[in-house]
Amino acid sequence: MRERVVLDLARLPLHGTGAASVTWWGTLAFMLIEGTGFALAIAVYLYLMSLATTWPLDAPPPDLLPGTLVTVILVVSVVPNVMISRWAEQQDLRKVRIGMIVMSALGVAPLIVRIFEFPALNISWDSNAYGSVVWILLGLHTTHIITDLVDTLVLAALMFTRHGDNLRRFGDVQDNAMYWNFVVTTWLPIYGCIYWIPRL
C-alpha cells in the first residue's frame, strides 16, 4: 500500500510515567487481579461465618498485639512511600536511594512481626474451617509483602548501579511505591476480618 506522511513523532519523549507508561497500566491490571483475589478470599471468610453457629469456631479470637503492630508499621510506611514516589518523579537519585533503603527496611519489619502473628491466631489451619480461612487470609497477604519486598530489594540494588539514573527506573520506583500502597490498603479489611469481626 502506498503511504502518505501526515504526522511526525520525532519530538515525542522517550518513555513516560504514570498514565503515559505501559508498565504503570500493567501494575494497575495486576492490582486489579490481586484485589479481586483478596475480595474473594474475604467473601469466603464471610460466607463461612454466615454458616457457622458460633464465630470463631471452637477458638478464642486472635490476640490483638502482633496484628495491630503490623498494621501500625504498614500504615506508617505509607509516609516514606509517598515521599519516595515524589522524589522519583523529580528524578532525585540521591533521595531515591535513601528512600529505597528505608522502604526495604519497612518491608522486612512487618514480616518479622508477622512470624508472631500466626501463633496469635490461637488456632491451627487444620483444626476447622475457621482456622483454615484465617490462615489463608494471612498467608495470602504475607505472600504479597514478600513479593513486593523482593521487588523493592532488587530495585534498590539497581538504583545503586549505573542503570539507576534514568527515567525508566524512576518510573519503576513510582510503580513499586504504588504497589506497596496497594499491599497496605488491602491489609486493612483483612485486619478487620481477622481481628475485629470475631470480637463484634
Added chain:
Amino acid sequence: MTADAAPDTRDADVERTHLTCTLAETWKTPAGFWGALSTVDHKIIGRRYIFTAFVFLALGGVLAALMRIQLAQPEARLLGPDRYNQIFTMHGANMMFLFAVPVMEAMAVYLVPLMVGTRNIAFPRLNAFSYWIYLAGGALLWIAFALDMGPDVGWFAYVPLSGPQYGAGKRADIWAQMITFTELSALAVAVELVVTIFKQRAPGMTLDRIPVFVWAMLVTSFLVIMAMPAIMVASTSLILDRLVGTHLFNPAEGGDVLLWQHLFWFFGHPEVYIIFLPAAGMVSTMIEPFARRPAFGYLALVMALIATGILSFGLWVHHMFVAGLPRLGESFFTASSMTIAIPAGIQVFCWLATLWDGTLVFKTPLLFIIGFIVTFVIGGLTGVMVASVPFDTQVHDTYFVVAHFHYVLVGGAVFPLLGAIHYWFPKLTGRMMSETLGQWSFWLIFIGFNATFFPMHILGLQGMPRRIYTYQPDLAWHGMNLFVSLSAAVLIAGFLLFFVNALRSARYGEPASDNPWDAPTLEWATASPPPSYNFAMIPVVSGAQPLWNVEGALPVAEGLRTDRRELVVTSLAAAEPQTREASPRHSIWPLWAALATTVMLIWSIFSPWAVVWGSIPIAVTLIGWFWPKGTPEDES
C-alpha cells in the same frame, strides 16, 4: 541521560528499501534453536499458541470419538466406568481450559497488535512466559492421563468427589494444578491485551474506531481478570484441603461443599463468555469484507459486548438450581439469565442487518458465519429453556444439557473460529486456504454437528443421563445413540478435512497478497505474513474502516528510530501520541521462569514445602528477566 543525545537514525531520513532492511534487522528474532526459544515476537508466539491449541482440539476430539464409540451401542465394552470417567473429564477440561480459552487468547496475541497498528504486544516477555506456562499445563494433564493419573472428577471437579475423602490418588490434584497453569497464562495474556489496547493503538484510533474484535478482546480480558481469580482461589483451596488438611470444603469441620460450586461458577459462567465474546467479535469484524459494507450498528455491537460482560457475573447460580438454594435467589437468577439473551439478540440482529443490506461474497468464512448464527440461535433458545428452574430440574444432568452447551460452545465459538482461521490464514502464513476443501469441510462439520447434537436434546428429554459409561438395551435409546455416533463420525471427518486443508495450504497454498479479501482493518495494510516490525511506518487512523476510508495512500506517521525497537504510546481515549516507548528484545529468561514455575507447581502436588523451596529458583529467574540489559536506556 537519555539516549536522545546519541546520534540516531529516524525513518524519515532513510530510503524505503534501506528502512525496511534496518527495521528487519532491529526487530528480528535470532535464527536457530535458541532464537526460537527466546523470541518475543507476538506473531511467532501467537502462531505457536494457535497451533498448540488446535493440537489440543484434536486430542480432545479423539476422546470424544472414543466416548461416542462406547455409547454407540448399549452395554458396549470398549471403556469401563473408570476409564470413561477419566475420558469425559479429560475431554471437558481439555476442551475448556486447553483449547477454547487459549485459542481465543492466541488469536488475539497474533491479531490485536496488528489490528491496532503497533509493532509488538505490550510486555512481550510476559507473552513468551504465558505460552510456555500454557504448554507446561497442557503437558501435565496429558502426561498424567497417559500414566493413568488423569483426573476423573468432571471438568468442574465438584467436592466432595474431588476432596480428600473421595478423590483418592493424585488425580484431583493434577486437575487443580492444571487449572493454575492455564489461569496464570490466561491472566498474563489478559493484562498484555488490556495494555496493548489501551496504550498502543495507532494515532487517531479513537474509542469509536477500534475494530469490534479488538473491543471484544478488551471486554474478554476484563472478564478474565475478574473471573479467573475465583477459580484460582477455588483450586488452591482444594489442593490445600487435599494436601495440608484445611477444611474449607469439609462440612464436618465448618466448611461447605456449596462454597465450591459458588466459587467455581462465579468463574465458570463468565468463562463461557470468555469463549463466546471473542467469537462474536470475530464475526462482527469478518462480516464486513464478506458483506462489502461496514457492520451495522457499531455502537450497539460494542455496547452489547460490554453489557454481556457485566451481566455474565450475575448469573452463576443458574448452574446450581438443583443444589437446593433459597427460592427467591433462584427467581432472581432466572430473570438475570434471561436478560442476557437481550445483548445476544442485539448482536444477532446487527449481523442479520449487515448481511441483509450487504452484497454477499460466499466464501468459506461467510459460510461459517451463517452456520454460526443458525446454531448459536438454537443454543441460545435452549439456554433460555434451562434458565427456568422447573425445566432445569427435569433435564439437569441429562443429555439435554450436553446438547445445549455444545450448541453454544461449538456453534457459538468453534464455528466462528474456523471461519476466522480461513479468513486470517493469509495473514498468518502468507498463503490462502483451499476454497474447495474449505466449503467441503464446512458442510461436513455443519451437517455432522447438527446430526450429532440435535438428537441429544431428545435423548435428554427421554432421560438419558450424562456422564455414564453405558446404558441398558431395554431403555430404547440405542437407535438414536447409534445415529448420533455415526453423525459424530461425519463431524470428525469435517474437522480432519479442515486440518488437512490448513496443513497443506500452509505449505502449498496459493501465495496471498497483502489484502486478499479487500478488508478494511489495519492488519491488512501490511504484508502477508507481516514482517518482524509489523509496519514500516505507523499508520494513522481517521475512521472505523481505515483501509476503506482512505483513497490510494495510507496516512502514516514518521519519526521513530530504526536502529532500535521503538513503538508509539498513545492516550487512552483519543489515541494521541504520548511517548516513543522502547520494546523489549528477545530473552531466554521467560522460558527459565516458566520452567521454574512448572517445577514448583508440579512438585507442590506432592509436598507443601515445594512452595517454599520452589519459589527461590522462580525469584532468581524473575530477577534475571527484569535485570536491565538490552533496553536502550541502559546502552548509553
